[in-house]
Every structure is written in C-alpha cells, then in structure tokens.
Amino acid sequence: MLSIIIPTINEExxxxxTLSILSEIFKNIFFEIIIVDDKSSxxxxxxxxxxxxxxxxxxxxxxxxxxxxxxxxxLLGYNxxxxxxxxxxxxxxxxxxxxxxxxxxxxKVNSIVVGSRYLKKSNIIGASRVKIFISKLLNKFISIIFQxxxxxxxxxxxxxxxxxxxxxxxxxxxxxxxxxxxxAVISGFKIEEIPITFIDRRFGLSKNHSIKLLKSSxxxxxxxxxxxx
Numbered sequence: 001m002l003s004i005i006i007p008t009i010n011e012e013x014x015x016x017x018t019l020s021i022l023s024e025i026f027k028n029i030f031f032e033i034i035i036v037d038d039k040s041s042x043x044x045x046x047x048x049x050x051x052x053x054x055x056x057x058x059x060x061x062x063x064x065x066x067x068x069x070x071x072x073x074x075l076l077g078y079n080x081x082x083x084x085x086x087x088x089x090x091x092x093x094x095x096x097x098x099x100x101x102x103x104x105x106x107x108k109v110n111s112i113v114v115g116s117r118y119l120k121k122s123n124i125i126g127a128s129r130v131k132i133f134i135s136k137l138l139n140k141f142i143s144i145i146f147q148x149x150x151x152x153x154x155x156x157x158x159x160x161x162x163x164x165x166x167x168x169x170x171x172x173x174x175x176x177x178x179x180x181x182x183x184a185v186i187s188g189f190k191i192e193e194i195p196i197t198f199i200d201r202r203f204g205l206s207k208n209h210s211i212k213l214l215k216s217s218x219x220x221x222x223x224x225x226x227x228x229x
Contacts, residue, residue: 002031002104003086005077007070011091012043014201018091019051019059025101032058034077038067070156071168071176078166084109087159092201095157099196106194107159112184114150115157116193126200135174138217142178146224150193153181157196164189168220172212175220182224 004022008015015035022033037045045061052059062076078086085107089095099115106113117124118136139153154174160166165187168179185191 001029001084002026003077003081003083004031004033005074005081005086005088006033006035006091007073007077008035008037008040008044008048008091009067010040010042010044012040012047014091014093015044016047016051018089018093019048019055019057021093021097021100022089023055023057025097026104029104032060032081032083034060034062034080036062036064036073036077038064038073069171069176070173071171071180074156074176075166075171078160081162084162085159086162088156090156094199094201096197096199102194103157103159103196106192107161108190108192109161110163110188111190111192112158112160112164112181114152114155114181114191114193115196116150116152117155117196117198118151119193119195121195123195123197124200125197127198138174142182142221142224146182148182148185148191150181150191152193153178161189169223170216170220172216172219175216175223178220179223 035048048061062080064073064076074088087104095115103113103115116122124132135154139151142148142153143150154177156177164184166180167183168176170176170179181191
C-alpha cells in the first residue's frame, strides 16, 4: 500500500528515532521503508541495520555509491518501490507524527499531495525568517508563472500516486520538486497541499546551503523556460 522513501546523509542521531516514529504511526498499515543513503561518513547505516535487526519493519537499504543530489536519491527509492503510494520523508524529525499520518490519509490516486509550510493553518518552528522569505518568494514565483495551484511546490514532504512517472532534468533541491511537480501537472495529474507544522532540524547539519539552493533554482528555471518547450 505505502512506500516511505527516506534519503540519508549523516543522520545517525535522527534515523532510529524516525524509524521508531514510523513504526508507531503505521503499526496497523502495510508499508515498507526504503532508505537511500548517499555515502554517509558517520554511523547512519549501522544504526539503520541495528534497528532493522531488532524490529519487524520491512526496511530496504540502498547505498548510493554515486550521489548526484537529493532528487537522485528519491528517484532511486521511487523506482525501487512497487506500492500504490510513495511518501517522501526526510530523516531530520522536522515533521510531527500527526502530520505524517494526516498526509497519508490525504493520499489520492492520480495526485501529488504536498505537506505545505505556507498555508494559513501551517506553522514553522525554528527556521530562519530570511530563509522562509526567500523560499516563499521563489515558490510564489514558480506557482504564478507556471499556474501551479499550490503555495509550497519545493517541499519534499509529499505523497505521490505511483501512477505518476517522476520526471526532472534537475536532481537537486528545490529544482527537482519544481520540475517533477510541473511535469506531473502537464501530464494531467492533480496537485494539492495540506497544512502542516514544520520544525527546523534539531540534530545534524542541513544539506540545504544557500548557494546550492540558488544554483538549483537557476538551473530549473532555465530548464522549465527553455528545455521543456
């Protein structure tokens, strides 16, 4: 029924807690977890294997020898899944349990449903105001220019009907999410969003550095404006 794709890079302090939370949320639902690790240099993989051995969860571990960005890791997991729905979830404990289950309940065939940080009933805790402002501005620009009817196109937390063929020339964040979302809409699939509470990570370092985000944004704007014509 459900595959949960978790990309990891050096998440040894978070991953066991995340897996415990998922086992609690979905204890009465058939689901699998596919973890795609982009060459962690800490004990992330050891922690995953340790948790897998002591639990009855269906956990698949894919060690990516050639990291090419967040989108690449998610695509590897997505293509490995054979379930009806796929959820993308970060390992950084930024999403509350109630919101993870709420997104699952919001799943729809032929649709992408995004857990949105920017709806009126959404909430953001601990994140930089400057980062939030830039993210909102970029998301608004993309949604207006390409007539995509949601506010948070770039958020990775989403549940996707497996009928959708994810397609993006950009494998980095946030461009990967802009392109896959737009290409899904162009192909006739629906896009929706629900409000969630987003909590900035407590452990580990964010992989979303400003320069990388800007570079990814420029690449995808170019791809959308010119390559997709």
